[in-house]
Amino acid sequence: MKAILIYLGILQCFALSVNGLKLLCVFPLPARSHYILGNELAKGLANLGHEVTIIAAFEENNPPKGYRSVWISEIMEFKEASGKQPNMFEMENMSPFLQMIFLPTVTPPLSEMIFNSTKVKALLNSNESFDAVIVEQFFIECMTYIPYHFKAPLILFSTIGANRWINNLVANPANPSYIPDILLSFGSDMTFYERLYNFVFDIASDLVLYQYVYPKHNTILHKYFPNAPHLSKLQYNASLVLLNSHESINQAVPHVPNMIDIGGFHVNPPKELPEDLKDFMDNAKEGVIYFSLGSNLVPSNMPQEKKNIILKVLGSRKEKILWKWNEDQLENKPSNVMISKWFPQQAILAHPKCKLFISHGGLLSTIETVSLGIPVLAFPIYGDQKLNAKRIDAKGFGIAITFSQITEQGLRDALEEVLDNPKYLENAKLASRIIHDRPIKPIELADYWIKYVVRHKGASHLRVAGLDLPLYKYYMLDVLACVFGGIALLALLLSKLSKKILKTRSIMSQSKQKKN
Ligand SMILES: *[C@@H]1O[C@H](CO)[C@@H](O)[C@H](O)[C@H]1NC(C)=O
Ligand SMILES: *[C@@H]1O[C@H](CO)[C@@H](O)[C@H](O)[C@H]1NC(C)=O
Ligand SMILES: *[C@@H]1O[C@H](CO)[C@@H](O)[C@H](O)[C@H]1NC(C)=O
Helix, strand or coil, X not given: CHHHHHHHHHHHHHHHHHHCCEEEEEECCCCHHHHHHHHHHHHHHHHCCCEXXXXXXXXXXXXXXXXXXXXXXXXXXXXXXXXXXXXXXXXXHCCHHHHHHHHHHHCHHHHHHHHHCHHHHXXXXXXXXXXXXXXXXXXXXXXXXXXXXXXXXXXEEECCCCCHHHHHHHCCCCCCCCCCCCCCCCCCCCCHHHHHHHHHHHHHHHHHHHHHHHHHHHHHHHHHCCXXXXXXXXXXXXXXXXXXXXXXXXXXXXXXXXXXXXXXXCCCCCCCXXXXXXXXXXXXXXXXXXXXXXXXXXXXXXXXXXXHHHHHHHHCCCCEEEEECCCCCCCCCCCCEEEECCCCHHXXXXXXXXXXXXXXXXXXXXXXXXXXXXXXXXXXXXXXXXXXXXXXXXXXXXXXCCHHHCCHHHHHHHHHHHHHCHHHHHHHHHHHHHHHCCCCCHHHHHHHHHHHHHHCCCCXXXXXXXXXXXXXXXXXXXXXXXXXXXXXXXXXXXXXXXXXXXXXHHHHHHHHHHHC
C-alpha cells in the first residue's frame, strides 16, 4: 500500500513538473475586490501545479505551495497618505462621464510606483524567466511591457466582463445598439435616448483612452524603460484574455476567439463556519438575511437617515440578520442582528438557512450569490454596480433599489416581495444551475488556455485581423465613402442628364410649335 502511495506521489510530482509553468501575475491595484479576485486566480493556478509569482499591493497570509508574492507595500502607504478616502456613498449620483474620466486619472502614479519599486526592479533585472505574464487590465497599460521584457506571452485578466477598455485591445466587437457601457445602467433593449447616450458615451470614452490614457502610459513606460517599444506595440499583443464573467450573470455578448469567460472561478467549495456563526445560523428558525456592501464601501459612512431606516426595517423582521459592519459597535442594534467586520461570505451563502443577500451589486458578490443560488436585494452605488443590478432585475433573481431613495415603506415592501414571492428563489436556483453547467471548472479552463498559449508560443492564430486595421478600414469608411459618393455622383449625373433631356425636349417642342 505504502509503495503504491509513494509511486503515485512520484507520478504526481512528475505530472506537475511536466505541466507546471512559471507564471508572473501583475495584479497591483490597491482595491480589495480586485486583489481578492486576482489572488484567487494566482492561488488557483498554484494549486494546479504552476509556479506563480504575484506582484500585489496586499500580502497573502496563507500562501499555497508554488505561490510567491512580490508585495509592494508602498502602494497602500501611498493610498493611505493621499488623505481621506472619498465617501463612496456620495458617488451614487456621480455622472457616468465623471466616473469614466476619474478612473484612469488615479492609476498613473500607481504604475510609476510599480516600475520604481526596488522589488520589481530586482525581479526585472534577475535572470528569472517566465512562461507567461498575466496582467490585470485596469488602466495600468504600461505594465504590458513586463511580458515583453521576459519574452513571454501577454495574458490580460479583467475583474469584469468584456468591456470597452479590453475590447479595444483585442478588436472585440461590441455594438452600442444593444451593449450598454459598463458604467451606464441601461438594459440591453435601449430606448432611442439610451442608445444615443450610449453612443456618445462610447465616443467620449474612446477619446479619453486614445488622447489621454494611452499616451500617458506610453510616457511612463519610456521614462523607466527608454528602450522599450511604443506602447501600441505591446498592449495590442495579448495572447489571451481571461474575463471574470458568465452568461448566468452578464448579458450574452460576442467574444473574439482568445477571450475566455472564467467567471465563478473564485468560488470554492464552502468551508466550515466558525462555531459562533454556525450556532447563530443553525438556530435561526425563520432563516438568515446576510447584509454586506462589499469591501470598498464603508457602511458607517452611509447617511444617518438611511441607517435608521435600515435598522428599523431589519429589526422588525422575523429572520436573523448578519450585517457586515466596519466598527465595533452599531448604535441601536436590534436583537436579531449580529455584526462583524468580516464574514466568511461564501460559507454563509452556502448555509441552508440563508434566505437573502442584501448587497451593493458588486460583481464578486453577485457571482457568489448566483453560484450558491441565493436571491438578492441590491443597493448599487457606483462603477459597474448599477449595471449588475440591472441584470439582477432582468434575470429575475433579485430586486434593485436606489440607495438614496430608500424609504421605510419601500424597503419593507421590497423585502417582503423578494422573500415571499417564490419566483426570486426559483430564478436564483436557475442561474445557479447555469453557472455550474460547464464542461470543466472555470479555474481549469483558465489553466487549459494558459497552457495552450504557452504551447503555441503566443497562439497568434487566435488573433483577429481586425486588430491590425486602421480605423477607417475597420469601419469601412473608405468603402462607405466610395459607395455613397458613387450614389451621390450617379444621382447628380442623372439629374443633370434629365435636365438636359427636358431642356432639349422643350427646345424641340418650341421649334415644332414655331414650324406649325
Ligand atoms: C523612485 O524611488 C526612489 C527611491 O527608491 C525615490 O527617491 C524616487 O522619488 C522615486 N520616484 C518616483 C517618481 O516615485
Ligand atoms: C541566475 O543567477 C544566479 C546568480 O546571480 C545563478 O546562481 C543562477 O544559476 C542563475 N540561474 C540561471 C537559471 O541562469
Ligand atoms: C507579441 O507576442 C508574441 C507572442 O507572445 C511575441 O512572440 C512577440 O514578440 C510579441 N511582440 C511584441 C512587440 O511584444
